[in-house]
Amino acid sequence: MKIPESLPYLPDHQHESSAIKKTLKRSNSLSKIESQTETDISFLNTTHAFDRPSLKSLVENKNIIIVSNRGLSSINNTLSALPGGLATAVIDSLYSISKAQDGNQSASWISWDGKNNQTQTGVAVHYPPGEGTNSHPFNVHQFSIEKDLLDTFYRVVNNQTLFPALHSDPADSEYTRSIIPCSNADWDKYEEVNGLFAQYAFNCLSPGKENLVWFQDSQIMMAPKKLRTLIENSDIQDLLKDTKIGYFHHMTWPDKQSLINCLISRDEVWGKDLGTGLRRAVALANTLLQCDALGFHIPKDAKNFVSLIEDEQVNHHLKDLNDAFSIRFDGSNNTITIAYNNVHKNYHEVKIEAHPIGITANNDNIDLGKTESTADAKHEIISQLTTRWKEGNELGINDQTKDVFLDPNTLIFYSIERHEPNKNTNLRIDAIEKYLETSMPKNKIIFMMTLAPTKKSR
Amino acid sequence: MINAKFNEKLGYSPIILTGQLGAEKNRYMMVADSLIINAKKDGMNLTLFEYINQRKFSPLPSEAIVSVHSGVGDRLRADADRYGLNPPVILLNDPQDLNECIHAIRRAAKHLTKARSKINDDRVLPSSDQSIISYADVLKSESAFNMEKLKHFMKQQNVDTWLLGNLSMLTSAYSSEKINCAISTPLSLPGPSQQIFL
Numbered sequence: 205m206k207i208p209e210s211l212p213y214l215p216d217h218q219h220e221s222s223a224i225k226k227t228l229k230r231s232n233s234l235s236k237i238e239s240q241t242e243t244d245i246s247f248l249n250t251t252h253a254f255d256r257p258s259l260k261s262l263v264e265n266k267n268i269i270i271v272s273n274r275g276l277s278s279i280n281n282t283l284s285a286l287p288g289g290l291a292t293a294v295i296d297s298l299y300s301i302s303k304a305q306d307g308n309q310s311a312s313w314i315s316w317d318g319k320n321n322q323t324q325t326g327v328a329v330h331y332p333p334g335e336g337t338n339s340h341p342f343n344v345h346q347f348s349i350e351k352d353l354l355d356t357f358y359r360v361v362n363n364q365t366l367f368p369a370l371h372s373d374p375a376d377s378e379y380t381r382s383i384i385p386c387s388n389a390d391w392d393k394y395e396e397v398n399g400l401f402a403q404y405a406f407n408c409l410s411p412g413k414e415n416l417v418w419f420q421d422s423q424i425m426m427a428p429k430k431l432r433t434l435i436e437n438s439d440i441q442d443l444l445k446d447t448k449i450g451y452f453h454h455m456t457w458p459d460k461q462s463l464i465n466c467l468i469s470r471d472e473v474w475g476k477d478l479g480t481g482l483r484r485a486v487a488l489a490n491t492l493l494q495c496d497a498l499g500f501h502i503p504k505d506a507k508n509f510v511s512l513i514e515d516e517q518v519n520h521h522l523k524d525l526n527d528a529f530s531i532r533f534d535g536s537n538n539t540i541t542i543a544y545n546n547v548h549k550n551y552h553e554v555k556i557e558a559h560p561i562g563i564t565a566n567n568d569n570i571d572l573g574k575t576e577s578t579a580d581a582k583h584e585i586i587s588q589l590t591t592r593w594k595e596g597n598e599l600g601i602n603d604q605t606k607d608v609f610l611d612p613n614t615l616i617f618y619s620i621e622r623h624e625p626n627k628n629t630n631l632r633i634d635a636i637e638k639y640l641e642t643s644m645p646k647n648k649i650i651f652m653m654t655l656a657p658t659k660k661s662r
Numbered sequence: 663m664i665n666a667k668f669n670e671k672l673g674y675s676p677i678i679l680t681g682q683l684g685a686e687k688n689r690y691m692m693v694a695d696s697l698i699i700n701a702k703k704d705g706m707n708l709t710l711f712e713y714i715n716q717r718k719f720s721p722l723p724s725e726a727i728v729s730v731h732s733g734v735g736d737r738l739r740a741d742a743d744r745y746g747l748n749p750p751v752i753l754l755n756d757p758q759d760l761n762e763c764i765h766a767i768r769r770a771a772k773h774l775t776k777a778r779s780k781i782n783d784d785r786v787l788p789s790s791d792q793s794i795i796s797y798a799d800v801l802k803s804e805s806a807f808n809m810e811k812l813k814h815f816m817k818q819q820n821v822d823t824w825l826l827g828n829l830s831m832l833t834s835a836y837s838s839e840k841i842n843c844a845i846s847t848p849l850s851l852p853g854p855s856q857q858i859f860l
Contacts, residue, residue: 259822262829289708296821371703376758379702416832450832455705456733496835499828501706501733539831553836559827560737562819563711578720581693585686592681599681604674615774617767618694620683620709628702628729628757635700635763637664640676643768647775650676652690656683 260304267410268301268311270294271401273358273423275315275346276329289561290420290454296564299331302340309341314404316354317346325407347404349397357397361386362423366394369466370422370455371626379625380466387470388477391484395426402430409435411443418450419495425451429491436548450497454561457505460485460512486521489513493522493529493542495554503558510540510556582610605650614648622656691716696725696770699732700757706733711819714812723777723805724812725750725770729757741815749773750808777801 274291294313301311309328317323324346330339349357364384372380386394401424409415419427428449435444458466467488469480489512492498500506510531512518522529529544540556576584586606593600601609608614621629636651665675680690691697697713710726711734717724728735730753738751752766783797 257826257830259826259829262826262833266833289706293821293824297825300822300825373703376702416829418828418832448832448835450828450835452828453705456703458703497828497832499831502736504736505733541836555831555835557827557831559824559831560733560819561706561708561824562816562821563708563715564821576689576692578693578722581689585680585689585693588686589678589680599679601678602675605678608674609678613778615696615771615778616694617696617698617770618690618713619698620687626701626703628700631758631760631763632698632700633664635760635767636677637667638760639764639767640664640668640672642764643771645771645775647771647778648672648674649771650674650678652678652680652694654680654683654687654690 258304259300263301263304263311265414266310267408267413267415269314269405269408269415269417270298270312270420271314271405271417271424271427272420273316273362273401275313275318276344277318289563292563293561294420295331298342299340302331302342307340309343312343312345312408314345314347314401314408317348319354321348323347345404345408347400349400353393353397356386356390356393358423360390361394365390365467366422366425367455368625369463370458372458372462372466374459374462374465380462382625383466385468385470385473388480391469395430398424398426399430402427402434405431406434406438409444409447411440413446415444415447416450417447418452420452421454425453425488426491429494432494448496449494450499451492451495452499452559453505453509454501457500457508457512459508460515460518463488463512464517482517482521485512486518489518489522493544493552493554498554498556499559500556501558501560506540506556506558510542513542579610579612586610608648609650611648614650615645617649617651619651619653620656621653688712688716692720694724695722695774696727698727698767699735700727700729700754700763701732702729702757704729704732704734708734710734710738711816714809714816718809718813720809721802721805723750723774723801723808725752725773726812727752727754727763727766727770729754731757737819738815741818745811745814747811747815750812777805 272290272294276291276295298311298313302309305311312326324344327344328341329344330341332339365386368379368383372383374380401419405417405419405427409417417431419425428451431449435441435447438444457463464481464485467481467484469477469484471477472480489509492509493513498506498509500509513522513529513531529542531540531542533540538557542554542556544552546552586601586609589601590606609616619632621627621632623629640649665677668676680686691713694713694717697710699707699709701707710728713724713726728738728751730736730739735753738747739753741747742751742753752769754762754766756762780797780801786794786796787800788794
């Protein structure tokens with residue numbers, strides 16, 4: 205007996221490339237994007253191998269600065285990142301950049317110090333830890349934020365207003381009502397902290413060298429404009445002219461009207477101000493238009509951002525700030541470009557593309573399946589949970605449940621539960637309950653759930 | 663609540679809470695036959711990638727239930743159009759529809775149960791090359807093929823491709839210092855692409 209060798213193969217890159225190229229031929233204008241379905245705009249995704257340069261050619265002789273709100277939890281002892289895909293992706297990116305630069309330490313990571321109250325600049329961090337041939341150093345800069353300012357910046361504005369607003373949906377009024385609007389004074393503090401990130405990025409620029417500053421995610425969305433202003437007002441502006449600013453948006457970008465509605469300030473709710481939602485949406489659009497490159501995960505988010513720029517009300521206010529602008533779609537590069545004259549009447553272009561993130565492939569450190577059988581893993585889980593949930597605890601696992609869990613015929617469903625409205629936890633639990641009520645599956649089923657900390661609890 | 667409600671009917675507690683998120687999640691994913699991601703909206707949601715990474719050595723089939731309103735669901739939908747990913751992925755088009763979620767769990771359980779039934783099946787089938795194969799081997803090859811689809815998806819979309827794509831865009835961005843001139847309104851742009859003036 206043997207396993208058939210001729211499993212069907214997935215299309216290779218060449219087939220994929222030609223299919224995509226065909227799609228691109230069909231779609232060469234933004235007006236066409238508008239009339240297409242959501243699936244059809246997937247050609248905007250540019251992670252195709254056929255026209256990709258090498259990383260080495262992109263980073264050689266460049267000063268690369270990645271800026272994110274969160275960073276390493278400790279830069280002295282371990283390299284464990286704070287929870288979250290973003291920090292992990294930044295570490296992996298810096299490792300790749302540093303390796304491509306032959307470890308000449310031209311890559312830096314700026315972040316908040318994560319409540320360590322320990323401002324440290326230019327600490328060389330080796331990754332993977334140690335100084336072996338596979339380890340490549342990059343510079344880490346972390347700074348402290350005063351406690352009250354941090355609370356307003358992170359908890360009040362980011363977690364209670366901005367994060368839910370960016371995940372909003374016009375059809376979900378329950379969700380919209382759950383948003384706690386921040387005040388105008390809170391928003392000013394959010395901008396102030398963004399100014400700190402921009403200032404640290406400015407301090408890391410190398411005069412006369414090509415600088416690439418790449419901001420990550422919505423917590424520091426206002427920083428690109430602040431950095432641009434610092435450069436323009438600098439005495440050494442000419443030496444910094446080779447600075448390019450990028451921003452990657454790790455969240456969804458909502459429908460324009462939903463964003464405007466959800467960004468409304470507490471002052472407006474109390475009748476003390478008007479048009480705050482629009483003003484904030486314009487501010488977000490304006491800061492991102494100061495970038496040279498904007499990245500989103502999926503084409504739909506990129507399209508929603510462009511729709512915001514095109515919105516008549518937003519557009520009117522942007523014209524006050526930046527003069528007229530135009531938008532074009534370049535099918536050969538899968539890029540939307542927004543071009544305008546800035547306040548100094550200089551021509552500026554912003555490229556917008558969709559680049560979905562994943563995890564680093566073949567990360568052997570977390571491949572448990574290589575060394576552990578499923579049965580062993582199940583026993584280990586039961587052992588850990590028995591220790592964790594002491595006898596009498598309502599979460600404790602009884603003997604019958606242990607036996608069912610260890611039975612190889614039992615089906616295990618897994619989910620990570622985070623009590624945030626966008627994660628839809630309540631509906632999932634309702635669905636499990638209804639399923640158990642209405643079904644009698646042949647195999648026994650266990651739903652295993654892990655609780656993750658919420659944004660509000662961090 | 664659910665455990666209390668179903669303990670008597672099923673003879674065991676159908677829900678196990680593992681506690682706070684930590685490194686142990688890799689082991690939970692490794693033993694899980696199915697993963698549920700039913701977010702109303704999510705930027706990307708990397709949980710599926712972590713799940714694939716943990717399940718890639720398992721000979722048993724895996725079935726992921728994923729909302730198309732997460733970034734990963736959107737990408738899977740695009741890939742499903744190209745390659746067909748059902749199974750091992752059940753896409754939730756409306757994660758707020760309770761019935762659709764129940765139906766997805768039911769479908770996943772059905773697929774997985776059917777596949778499991780083949781494990782102990784002694785019957786054999788003739789193969790194209792005149793040899794014979796067992797139902798269990800068919801299951802293994804089907805699971806392996808389905809896992810290959812997921813691994814292919816994960817390989818296409820990783821941190822390196824993300825980094826390269828973004829840095830390519832940033833380094834090729836237009837340099838304002840190269841053409842430093844005032845442009846009258848409306849703006850006239852170079853290149854063959856169609857322009858829309860606002």
